[in-house]
Amino acid sequence: MRHQLTLRIGPATFRIGSAWPAPVSQLASLYAAYPQPADAIADFTVRLQPTSLARRFIRPSIFITGDHGLADAAPMSLAHGLLAAEMGMNLQMALGWRRHLLLHASSVEKDGRVLVMTGESGSGKSTLAALLGERGWRFMGDEFALLDLDSGAILPFPRLVSLKNRAIEVVAGEVGAGRMGPLLAATAKGDIRHMLPRNDAVARMGQGAMPALLLFPRFGHAADMRAVGQAEIFMRLTQASTNYVALGEPAFTALTRFVRDVPARAIDFPTGEEAIAMVERLWEDMA
Amino acid sequence: MSAALLVRTLRDPASVAALDASGWNGLIAAARAERLIGTLAFRLDGVTVPPAVTPILSDAQADAAREARQALWEADRAAQALGALGVRVVLLKGTAYAAAGLKAGQGRFIGDLDILVPMEAMAAVEQALIAAGWEWVKDDPYDDAYYRQWMHELPPMIHATRDRMIDVHHTILPLTARQTPDAAAMIADAVSLADGLYILSPENRVVHAVAHMLADGDLQGGLRNLWDIYHLLADTDPNIVATRAAHHGLLPHVRQAQRLAAALYGPGARLTLWDRLIRARLLARDGWGRETRKALVFAFFLRSHWLRMPPLMLARHLWTKWRKGHRPQ
Numbered sequence: 001m002r003h004q005l006t007l008r009i010g011p012a013t014f015r016i017g018s019a020w021p022a023p024v025s026q027l028a029s030l031y032a033a034y035p036q037p038a039d040a041i042a043d044f045t046v047r048l049q050p051t052s053l054a055r056r057f058i059r060p061s062i063f064i065t066g067d068h069g070l071a072d073a074a075p076m077s078l079a080h081g082l083l084a085a086e087m088g089m090n091l092q093m094a095l096g097w098r099r100h101l102l103l104h105a106s107s108v109e110k111d112g113r114v115l116v117m118t119g120e121s122g123s124g125k126s127t128l129a130a131l132l133g134e135r136g137w138r139f140m141g142d143e144f145a146l147l148d149l150d151s152g153a154i155l156p157f158p159r160l161v162s163l164k165n166r167a168i169e170v171v172a173g174e175v176g177a178g179r180m181g182p183l184l185a186a187t188a189k190g191d192i193r194h195m196l197p198r199n200d201a202v203a204r205m206g207q208g209a210m211p212a213l214l215l216f217p218r219f220g221h222a223a224d225m226r227a228v229g230q231a232e233i234f235m236r237l238t239q240a241s242t243n244y245v246a247l248g249e250p251a252f253t254a255l256t257r258f259v260r261d262v263p264a265r266a267i268d269f270p271t272g273e274e275a276i277a278m279v280e281r282l283w284e285d286m287a
Numbered sequence: 288m289s290a291a292l293l294v295r296t297l298r299d300p301a302s303v304a305a306l307d308a309s310g311w312n313g314l315i316a317a318a319r320a321e322r323l324i325g326t327l328a329f330r331l332d333g334v335t336v337p338p339a340v341t342p343i344l345s346d347a348q349a350d351a352a353r354e355a356r357q358a359l360w361e362a363d364r365a366a367q368a369l370g371a372l373g374v375r376v377v378l379l380k381g382t383a384y385a386a387a388g389l390k391a392g393q394g395r396f397i398g399d400l401d402i403l404v405p406m407e408a409m410a411a412v413e414q415a416l417i418a419a420g421w422e423w424v425k426d427d428p429y430d431d432a433y434y435r436q437w438m439h440e441l442p443p444m445i446h447a448t449r450d451r452m453i454d455v456h457h458t459i460l461p462l463t464a465r466q467t468p469d470a471a472a473m474i475a476d477a478v479s480l481a482d483g484l485y486i487l488s489p490e491n492r493v494v495h496a497v498a499h500m501l502a503d504g505d506l507q508g509g510l511r512n513l514w515d516i517y518h519l520l521a522d523t524d525p526n527i528v529a530t531r532a533a534h535h536g537l538l539p540h541v542r543q544a545q546r547l548a549a550a551l552y553g554p555g556a557r558l559t560l561w562d563r564l565i566r567a568r569l570l571a572r573d574g575w576g577r578e579t580r581k582a583l584v585f586a587f588f589l590r591s592h593w594l595r596m597p598p599l600m601l602a603r604h605l606w607t608k609w610r611k612g613h614r615p616q
Contacts, residue, residue: 001575013339015312017575039308041339045316047575067319067576098346248353 001049006042007089008035010146010157010205011099014089015042019049019056023081030082030160030181030194033202044068044092048084051075064088068095080184083192086162093144093157094242100146100155101251104240107145107154108137113212113287114154115279116145116262118240121189124219124275127167130195131272132279134174139201148208149247149254152261155208158201160194168193170272212287214264217275221268225278228266234259263287289313290510290572293321294551297514300334311340313574320576321510325351325394351394355385358397361451362386365402366482368419372411377403377477377485379456379495384515387486391518396511399443399452403487405474406457413441413455420447429607437463437596459495460503461595468498468535489522490531497544498537501565505584505591509569510551517548 001017050056060078105118106129133139140156181194269275384392458470477485532541549556
């Protein structure tokens with residue numbers, strides 16, 4: 001393809017090709033601190049290609065695909081090319097990664113132990129991980145936590161943090177404009193802006209650690225905390241995994257161990273500040 | 288052209304020693320796009336590859352093993368559902384190759400479960416499958432009527448809880464095709480596997496795979512189909528293949544497949560002009576896994592319809608599909 005970039009995030013190497021220069025140059029500058037080995041053999045190929053011949057030039061429209069793709073993926077405007085590239089990489093991981101159990105979860109680490117947070121889009125798990133990453137925790141990822149099938153450790157996948165709508169302001173205020181990407185207004189998921197993880201999160205992206213606490217955060221409710229039964233945790237984590245079925249019995253064994261060994265709580269919170277206070281308290285008590 | 292690189296690697300695995308990173312990226316992307324990555328992984332077993340390639344190939348092998356396991360379980364479930372009918376259930380394509388442990392099945396991607404049953408048993412088979420939890424996929428009355436009137440198979444069905452598709456064939460080409468293979472003879476000659484399931488005789492496997500590739504369809508996935516044929520041919524007696532192919536009206540197609548298989552995966556062959564066009568279509572894939580040679584690919588798409596339907600019927604069909612908003616990719 002005309003424009004390309006090879007990018008390493010955690011254990012995965014992506015070769016991203018684009019029909020237009022902008023998505024690749026934006027990626028290259030935002031991921032400047034990550035390895036960009038030009039002559040690497042990639043785990044996945046991502047393609048940002050025009051939805052049709054004319055759509056390369058006139059009202060450019062991106063079809064996101066690659067080694068793994070969805071035939072009915074919605075086309076995206078070139079103005080959202082950075083988001084398209086991120087979605088292309090996520091798609092490859094979600095559909096093609098087999099070396100760890102993928103959990104749709106954010107994760108942060110402190111003192112060699114990992115806090116995993118899982119929930120639907122809008123639950124606040126990305127924002128919470130981003131904020132904790134600024135307050136003494138090491139940010140490990142906001143989208144996928146990789147559970148090692150043999151050791152039971154969580155491995156980082158610290159791509160850019162994708163912040164939506166109101167979370168943008170909260171986090172931008174904390175980290176400053178220098179670590180924020182361009183504002184992508186009015187995407188299918190509302191306004192999106194990416195945040196660069198701190199340099200230590202990138203430098204240590206090869207280092208995993210054992211999980212010590214699992215949280216099911218829920219933003220926008222009065223402060224509350226509940227215990228969650230192991231059967232429910234297990235079911236929710238299988239639903240939060242895109243490769244649980246594909247990995248078969250080793251995934252069942254690893255997930256069973258995770259559910260048995262890692263204490264868990266569901267927490268509701270009205271603001272980020274209250275959430276952080278709750279998390280720090282729970283970490284003291286349980287982890 | 289990375290499809291050519293893929294073909295060369297399948298033919299001569301040791302040739303990967305000369306590849307640089309960009310060669311490997313192109314090879315892997317083309318193999319994934321052609322659904323031959325599992326096959327490639329088995330072919331490269333024991334060959335020295337760069338460290339970054341090893342996990343990619345072992346993931347592909349594990350995926351292929353899971354595919355085979357799932358496919359055999361689906362076959363087992365179908366045998367269970369149809370056992371009481373007392374008809375021969377003949378496994379076709381990927382599931383058959385996996386069940387019989389054939390070389391063509393090694394690492395092969397397996398999609399739907401394809402079975403062949405006698406025409407006169409179709410109604411009973413349909414009832415038994417519905418009773419066992421399969422349901423219709425297409426809710427469009429035109430598509431449903433089209434399948435039942437003109438196709439060689441029932442409209443596709445999917446199992447409600449296992450989410451796997453089954454294609455029930457009563458012959459091997461659409462009823463509108465120029466050739467009319469003798470499905471009853473194929474079923475009569477089929478070889479017994481375990482549990483009441485059958486597989487086509489070695490020669491009929493070749494005839495079926497060739498009919499599917501060259502007398503029907505637009506050559507999507509053709510490199511994999513030709514790889515199947517290349518290995519299926521190795522298990523046959525050439526004279527019997529010729530006799531059976533002639534009986535089913537497909538001798539020219541089988542001859543052409545033999546030339547193409549030898550040219551791409553074997554020691555080479557003299558190709559006709561028409562063979563070369565097909566080869567050009569088969570190799571239309573670049574190092575990013577993209578389809579190339581758009582005009583040629585589209586021409587083969589048109590041909591696939593031409594093969595299936597007389598002109599007036601084709602015009603009516605395309606008009607109906609167009610009004611429903613369908614556009615060729």
